[in-house]
Structure formats: C-alpha cells, structure tokens
Amino acid sequence: MTETTEKIYTHRYLLTAAQCNAQSELAPAMLVQHIIEVATEHADDLGVGFKQLEADGNLWVLSRIALEMKRYPRLLEDYSLSTWVESYNRHFSQRNFEIRGDRDEVIGYARTIWVAINMKTRRPASLEHFDFLAGLVCDKECPIAPPGKIRAIEPPQMCHPYRFQVSDIDVNRHVNSSRYVELIINQMDLDTYDTFYVSRFEIEFRHEAHFANDVEVCSAFSNDGKALVSTINRGTDQICLARTITLPRSPSN
Amino acid sequence: MTETTEKIYTHRYLLTAAQCNAQSELAPAMLVQHIIEVATEHADDLGVGFKQLEADGNLWVLSRIALEMKRYPRLLEDYSLSTWVESYNRHFSQRNFEIRGDRDEVIGYARTIWVAINMKTRRPASLEHFDFLAGLVCDKECPIAPPGKIRAIEPPQMCHPYRFQVSDIDVNRHVNSSRYVELIINQMDLDTYDTFYVSRFEIEFRHEAHFANDVEVCSAFSNDGKALVSTINRGTDQICLARTITLPRSPSN
Numbered sequence: 001m002t003e004t005t006e007k008i009y010t011h012r013y014l015l016t017a018a019q020c021n022a023q024s025e026l027a028p029a030m031l032v033q034h035i036i037e038v039a040t041e042h043a044d045d046l047g048v049g050f051k052q053l054e055a056d057g058n059l060w061v062l063s064r065i066a067l068e069m070k071r072y073p074r075l076l077e078d079y080s081l082s083t084w085v086e087s088y089n090r091h092f093s094q095r096n097f098e099i100r101g102d103r104d105e106v107i108g109y110a111r112t113i114w115v116a117i118n119m120k121t122r123r124p125a126s127l128e129h130f131d132f133l134a135g136l137v138c139d140k141e142c143p144i145a146p147p148g149k150i151r152a153i154e155p156p157q158m159c160h161p162y163r164f165q166v167s168d169i170d171v172n173r174h175v176n177s178s179r180y181v182e183l184i185i186n187q188m189d190l191d192t193y194d195t196f197y198v199s200r201f202e203i204e205f206r207h208e209a210h211f212a213n214d215v216e217v218c219s220a221f222s223n224d225g226k227a228l229v230s231t232i233n234r235g236t237d238q239i240c241l242a243r244t245i246t247l248p249r250s251p252s253n
Numbered sequence: 254m255t256e257t258t259e260k261i262y263t264h265r266y267l268l269t270a271a272q273c274n275a276q277s278e279l280a281p282a283m284l285v286q287h288i289i290e291v292a293t294e295h296a297d298d299l300g301v302g303f304k305q306l307e308a309d310g311n312l313w314v315l316s317r318i319a320l321e322m323k324r325y326p327r328l329l330e331d332y333s334l335s336t337w338v339e340s341y342n343r344h345f346s347q348r349n350f351e352i353r354g355d356r357d358e359v360i361g362y363a364r365t366i367w368v369a370i371n372m373k374t375r376r377p378a379s380l381e382h383f384d385f386l387a388g389l390v391c392d393k394e395c396p397i398a399p400p401g402k403i404r405a406i407e408p409p410q411m412c413h414p415y416r417f418q419v420s421d422i423d424v425n426r427h428v429n430s431s432r433y434v435e436l437i438i439n440q441m442d443l444d445t446y447d448t449f450y451v452s453r454f455e456i457e458f459r460h461e462a463h464f465a466n467d468v469e470v471c472s473a474f475s476n477d478g479k480a481l482v483s484t485i486n487r488g489t490d491q492i493c494l495a496r497t498i499t500l501p502r503s504p505s506n
Binding site: 016017018019020021022024027029033034036037040041050075165166167169170171173178182185186188189190193211212 | 269303423435
C-alpha cells in the first residue's frame with residue numbers, strides 16, 4: 001500500500017515470517033532494499049525517476065546511506081517508510097526517510113544521497129532540467145547526523161574473501177546495494193546479533209562491482225571500540241566503506 | 254493484497270526494480286520465498302497455521318517443491334500466487350500453487366509437500382486434530398508432474414564450498430529454504446542465465462542446516478544433458494537435493 005501526501009511519500013509493509021531474519025526482525029539489508037524501493041517509487045511519482053533520467057542518458061546512483069534505528073520492525077508488524085527530498089542541486093539529491101512501526105510509533109530515520117551520472121561516461125550528470133524539484137523540497141525534520149567521512153582502519157582485524165554470484169546481481173547488472181550490507185553484517189556471528197542490534201549504520205558506495213568479481217570484506221573496531229568499520233575491496237579499489245554501531249538489546253528493542 | 258475465495262487463497266504482488274534479478278525478473282529463489290509466505294498465510298487463515306500446530310508442540314516443515322514456469326514475472330508486472338490444498342493425511346499435506354502474470358495469464362504452477370513434525374523429537378507428528386481439513390481439499394487442476402525421486406550424480410562435475418552466514422538464517426533459526434535455491438542457481442554463471450531460464454525446478458529438503466555450518470554445493474548434468482542435479486552436503490549429510498531443467502530463452506520468456 002502506498003500513499004502520497006504532497007511532498008511526502010509513504011509505503012506500508014507487513015513483515016511476514018518468510019521475510020524475517022534470525023532475530024524475528026526486518027534485517028538491516030532488507031531495510032536498505034526498502035529504502036531504495038521507496039526512493040525509486042517516489043522519484044517516479046515526482047517525474048524524476050529512472051525513466052525521465054534515462055531520456056537524457058542519465059541514471060540515479062545511490063552514493064551514501066546513514067540510518068539510525070531505535071528498534072527494527074518485528075514479525076507480523078505493520079510498518080512504513082515515508083520519504084521526502086531534503087535538498088537537491090545540479091548534481092545530487094538528499095532524500096530522507098522516517099520509519100514507523102505499529103501504531104505509527106517512529107522507530108528510525110535514514111538519510112540518503114543520490115547522484116545523477118551519465119550512463120556511458122559514468123561521470124556526474126546535470127539535473128538542471130529538473131528545476132521543478134525546488135518546489136518539492138520538504139522541511140520535515142530528520143533528527144539523525146548526516147553520513148560522515150569513513151576511513152578504513154589498517155590493518156583490519158578480520159577479512160573474508162567472497163566472489164559475487166548470480167544471486168547478488170540486480171536489475172542494473174551490478175551487485176545489489178543491499179547485498180553489500182549483508183556481507184558487512186555477516187562479518188559478525190549469530191550470537192553477536194542475538195545480543196546486539198545495529199543502532200546506526202552508514203555506508204558509502206564508491207565503485208560498482210560485477211558478477212564474478214573477487215572481493216575481500218575487511219573490518220576492524222575503532223579505537224574507542226564503539227564502531228565497526230568495514231570495507232569491501234576489489235584489489236586496490238574500495239567498492240564501499242561502512243561504519244556499524246551496535247548497542248546491547250533491551251526488552252524494548 | 255490478499256483474498257480468499259472459499260478454498261483458494263490469492264496473494265497479489267508487484268515486482269519492483271529492487272526485487273528483480275539481473276534478468277529483470279523474479280528470481281526462482283524469490284518465487285520459493287513467496288510460495289512459503291503464501292502457504293503460511295493460507296494455513297493461518299484456515300486455522301492450521303504455525304500457531305495452531307505450536308499449541309500441540311508441532312510445526313510445519315517444507316519437505317519438497319516442484320515448480321514449472323513458462324516465464325517469470327517481469328519488472329513492474331502485477332502477478333499473483335494462488336494456493337490450495339490438494340490432499341492431506343495424518344502426517345503431511347500437499348499444497349499447490351498457480352502463478353499468474355499481468356492480465357491473469359497463467360505463467361506457472363508449483364507443488365509442495367509439507368510435513369508436521371514434533372518440535373522436540375523432530376519426528377513426524379499427527380495431524381489428526383485437523384480433520385476439518387478434509388472439507389478444505391480442493392480439486393483445482395495442477396498440470397505439472399509431482400516432485401520425483403532425485404538421485405545425486407557421482408562424481409559431481411562442480412563443487413563449491415560455502416559457510417552459512419548470519420544473513421542466511423531465518424526466523425526458525427535454520428538456513429532459509431530460499432537460500433538453498435540461490436546457492437544451487439549460483440552453480441551456473443550469469444551468461445547461462447541470460448541465455449537460459451529455469452523451466453522446472455525440484456528440491457527435496459532432507460536435513461536442517463544452521464549458522465556456521467560448512468557445506469559443499471555439488472552439481473552434475475544428467476546423462477541426457479537435460480537436467481542439472483545438485484546436492485548441498487554437510488559432511489556425509491545431504492541437506493537437500495535439487496533437479497534444475499533450463500530451456501533457451503525466447504522473446505516470450
């Protein structure tokens with residue numbers, strides 16, 4: 001179910017058992033998939049979707065995500081993602097999200113940055129055709145810090161090799177963004193995720209990866225032990241960088 | 254959106270870009286996830302869901318699937334899964350599915366076998382409390398062959414090692430059934446799936462696998478070259494066996 005109230009677009013979901021993770025919740029990677037889905041739907045609605053950009057030989061690329069959750073949607077919970085455009089300029093657009101659980105309780109927020117690039121050159125494209133976006137900018141509050149600069153920690157404390165498979169590739173013929181999130185979450189074991197939950201997650205996408213690419217997923221805890229910093233590397237290319245902050249679970253999350 | 258017309262339960266879906274595979278279609282593994290989701294919903298509706306079985310200390314376990322597709326749902330296509338109970342006895346239930354695309358075109362069928370087991374002993378449980386199921390059996394046609402006996406081909410022609418990760422574990426704390434389908438599909442490369450599509454897929458689930466289990470995914474083509482037979486092995490245990498039949502793609506699929 002979807003609805004648009006002027007500048008804010010909402011998509012409602014129900015978390016079925018088949019979609020749950022081992023903690024009977026929506027997994028962070030699935031939340032990222034929903035963020036991309038809802039952003040795409042709203043952009044289509046506003047007339048700045050993939051089809052409109054394609055007409056100019058351009059496409060949207062997701063550059064960064066930062067999300068913060070008090071808790072994740074639970075088994076059989078009705079939840080929703082609402083999205084709005086916070087700002088845009090000639091080259092990129094900032095789009096925010098509010099995640100609500102049952103009884104409309106706000107359970108989290110996300111910030112994303114989308115860049116328009118030329119399909120052939122893969123260089124930044126101009127959004128100046130879409131001046132009407134200025135009228136669609138919304139000043140709804142998104143009370144979480146924007147994505148910050150992430151620096152890899154050397155040397156990493158753990159590294160896992162992985163080769164991208166058929167099931168990792170999306171409709172754009174590159175690796176699915178939410179799959180990177182899974183690979184990073186998979187750096188920790190099941191006991192860890194039974195005891196802690198991901199309270200803040202940031203990811204910066206730097207390069208596209210493709211079928212059969214060999215990568216290493218490398219992680220290390222920050223000096224203060226508060227964040228796990230991860231990189232997915234293909235040789236010397238950093239495909240993406242992420243910072244994961246976990247907190248102990250309590251009965252309310 | 255869901256609806257129930259007497260004995261047949263229907264769940265309607267829209268295939269968004271975020272849910273597509275590299276061929277801009279619903280992936281076979283995602284179809285299997287939907288099959289499980291829709292079966293669960295219908296069983297809940299009928300009063301023979303996980304909650305009712307749990308009251309007796311039992312649960313449903315998916316034992317076999319056979320599916321045949323003329324084509325898979327495509328990007329932005331409205332499609333639906335309808336399900337009904339073909340038969341049941343004291344120990345298991347046969348549940349079928351019809352998959353329809355846009356304009357209600359029938360694009361495929363599936364057959365599944367579900368077994369009730371005792372949660373503690375993991376031995377077959379009795380469904381005799383659920384006699385009313387006899388009145389819910391439906392004689393709607395499912396014109397595909399039932400799942401047959403699958404025999405591993407020795408020696409396999411390809412083997413890939415895999416260790417199950419956090420993202421592979423489902424709400425029941427074992428490996429997600431649809432993840433096995435992905436691992437089997439991943440035995441082939443992207444070019445193969447650009448040229449061929451999975452016209453028939455059968456899988457038999459024999460053992461549960463858990464977090465951090467090390468397995469080998471092994472496959473070999475049958476003597477006539479028509480089917481790829483795959484097993485996922487944990488030591489000498491066969492976790493599951495599958496038979497995949499692919500056909501060259503044509504403009505209609």
